[in-house]
Amino acid sequence: DVKVTQSSRYLVKRTGEKVFLECVQDMDHENMFWYRQDPGLGLRLIYFSYDVKMKEKGDIPEGYSVSREKKERFSLILESASTNQTSMYLCASSPAGGGKNIQYFGAGTRLSVL
Amino acid sequence: QKEVEQNSGPLSVPEGAIASLNCTYSDRGSQSFFWYRQYSGKSPELIMFIYSNGDKEDGRFTAQLNKASQYVSLLIRDSQPSDSATYLCAVNRIYNQGGKLIFGQGTELSVKP
Secondary structure: OOOOEEEEOOOEOOOOOOOEEEEEEOOOOOOEEEEEEEOOOOEEEEEOOOOOOHHHHHHHHOEEEEEEOOOOEEEEEEEOOOOHEEEEEEEEOOOOOOOOOOOOOOOOOOEEOO | OOOOEEOOOEEEEEEEOOEEEEEOOOOOOOOHHHHEOOOOOOOOOEEEOOOOEEEEOOOEEEEEEEOOOOOOOOEEEEOHHOEEEEEEEEEEEEEOEEEEEOOOEEEOOOOOO
């Protein structure tokens, strides 16, 4: 079974803190993704990566950065957390192969920024 | 126009009925289509994918694709209360070496006992 593991299910941080969300997959997938999900707005892509040390901006990259030093690990970084970054964050991975690759999701991290 | 559109619902059906969930997309070049189910507070899980025009059946689930009409649907036969969830339609957009999914807003399904 594909396993995508996110380091925390729930996280509470203060405004201005630097926040790291970690994601690890065990299926040797090339592609990894970070989304946030908010009521009424659906799933929105923040950043994605097709290879180690490679990253691409998604639809809402502002206020976020990412790191992919190893193939299995993709980290999302909130440089200075703000209250409008309170959300559910979802990591996903998929194999390479263009159009037919299925994305598998982690359990999600619910982040609250106070 | 949104790239992937779904009715937000809620769609309410009685137990044992057929639930029909619909999705339209705007990019004619799209080739891969996915249905994810998401229970409240949980992450999305894949239930069906379809690449070719026509129907694809898997147990109580049938995905239907009509590329000419840019329309994909999910039918759930013999609906159960455990099917109550939000169903997300996703369309793959090819990008460089890989692809990324464009999600609809999701349709909330409620199956009443």
